[in-house]
Amino acid sequence: MIAREDVPPAPPPRPAAVPRPQRLHPLTFVVGAVREMVALVGAGATGLLVGGLSTAFYFTLAGLVFGLAFHAATWATFTYTLHDDRIELRRALVGRSVKTIPRERIRGVDVSASLGHRLLGLAVVQIDAGADGGEGTLNAVSRQEAARLRRVLLSRDAAAAGPPGATALRPPRRTLARMRRRWYVYAPLSGAYLLTPFALAGSLLSALYNLGDDLGLVTEDRLTRLGHDVIGLPAAAVLATAAAVLLLMPVMSVIVFTLFNWDFTVYARDGSVIAERGLVTRRSVSLERRRIRGVEFADNPFERLARVVRVNALVTGLGDAAHRGRLLPAAPWGTAQDLTARVLGPVPAPLLPHPRAARGRRVARATAPPAALGALSLAAGQPLVAAGCAVLACCAVPIGLDRYRQLGHARDALRLTSRSGSLRRRQVVVDNRAIVGWRLRQTLFQRRLGLATLIAAVGAGDGGYPILDLAEDDAVALATGITPAWLEPFLDHPPSPPRKAA
Amino acid sequence: MRRDPEGPGGGGPHPPRLRPPAHRVSPRAVAHWAIEYLLLWGLAFGLAWGVAVWIEEAHWHGLPEWLDRHLWLLPALVGAAGVLTVAVAPVWRYRVHRWEVEADVVYTRTGWFSREWLLVPVGRIQTVDTKQGWIERLLGLATIEVNTASHAGSSEVSGLPARVATRLAEDLAHRAHDLRDDAT
Known part of the structure; x- marks a missing residue:
């Protein structure tokens, strides 16, 4: 089922293979409409229950009809055209708008399908063209068309733009990694998934509360009674609930994790x-x-x-x-x-440790905030707060030590890698050719210790990846080793055999 | 590619070090920074003063006694920090700020309390901007901004004489256009 509406003689801009505008899949509007229909039918039923065949009910009905008409009209007036050099998304419902995305700018094509889309064999295609190209969404096309679009848009070869459904040309697919069953058990290890159940429960509760509030079910009286009921519960029940929640948390996190990452x-x-x-x-x-x-x-x-x-x-x-x-x-x-x-290629190893002086600096930076807060509160005559801060500062010492242990960097002829952090440790591996510049940073404290932080500026990800607290000379040597031509003119004592660029 | 002298004592007797860039910025930059710091810290001092007076007038009961008695410390501390910064920072910055363009690499050193050296090859530059605030216009100075695909590789040198900045920006833009590879 390929959505392909043949629009009568489109003015031919070029003689060779005129690309024809295409519609989204006809079933698309069903997915959109169903979502609204559920809400509206719910509201209509409530209206019917509460007020019988009242004005509210007719309003809801009118809304439903209007919604369906809107979806149908949106579908009918939206077309996309795949040209050799660009893709055009044309919308003509109220205002007329044409969005043109140059194909050379396209950086990624995402295909996603919600439950509704999957049941109908549809998929949403999202085209990402970076900051200067904008984004475009095709909501939705058939699954084959989505696969074809992705293939065509991402291969720069215009010849690949075969007719829709030409799956025979599909290049071979090579699996690089696939999730194993037991990896789902790792979910509770990451804090984010452990907390998602709370976020879900919170949003569910607030939605219930709002709904109840709208329907006039929530009154102050009932809330107070609920509060009293909760306080009146025996301690054992509260403890049991807490234990159940604690037990459920890992289970829930595995479930949520599975929802998002199934068969990665x-x-x-x-x-x-x-x-x-x-x-x-x-x-x-x-x-x-x-x-x-x-x-x-x-x-x-x-x-x-x-x-x-x-x-x-x-x-x-x-x-x-x-x-x-x-x-x-x-x-x-x-x-x-x-x-x-x-x-990418093999990760450079082994990681070289950073100088000893960096250890004191890591510990000092970990303990400084609680220590400073403690000193302030002591001066303000709050010994209890100060004691709490002192405990925190003590706890920060092992974190600082671990931060030092985790520091490391390595490079080979092609890649640079750097590791830092403890509670959230990160190791980045960057292609040497991706580096667009070097930034060397040295605070007054680092200067006294003979340390410096080298930041590799990269036009991807965070934009810059720091290698914390290197020895000053090592930092310069590291940068020189990767891009000799950039540093050589500014070196004080160029090494005796001048090295050439890699 | 051979391994280069990494690690302490790995290379020759003199491990290579970065020399400072060749050119200083204009001495008028000291005046520019001093005016800037003065305005900023003046504002902060005024705010601190206002807050201290406001708290005193309000006669809050929840306030710890110690804080109530030492309220004058707030504007005094801000004022002292301001005077110190205005006196020290501009000259310090002038001694640190330097720039150079050599062999199609832009090399700058900026900062004062902490220093930053930045090396960006002209081929990776995306845009070069010059800008002038109102103080800079009065003093005939300009700031040059070198942008790459990464914010970490983008730098700003303030306190250049306006003529030098304009010429440098034009030169860099031309060279960047000629040398530009895939600058990401």
């Missing part, structure tokens, strides 16, 4: 790396391989104990990179290394 698969096809995941909403993100400039490993102390790590890609001009750049959820270290080797 990374595969390569035609110059792109594609990550697919999700149980209900299946999401697939394509990252153009030549725009992947590096990789980031992130973990926390619990994940370190279990030897698992999360992997993100550093991609040039990728919006919402935290979610869309994800290459692996919590996965064993070996698999992560393996995947990185296939996507």
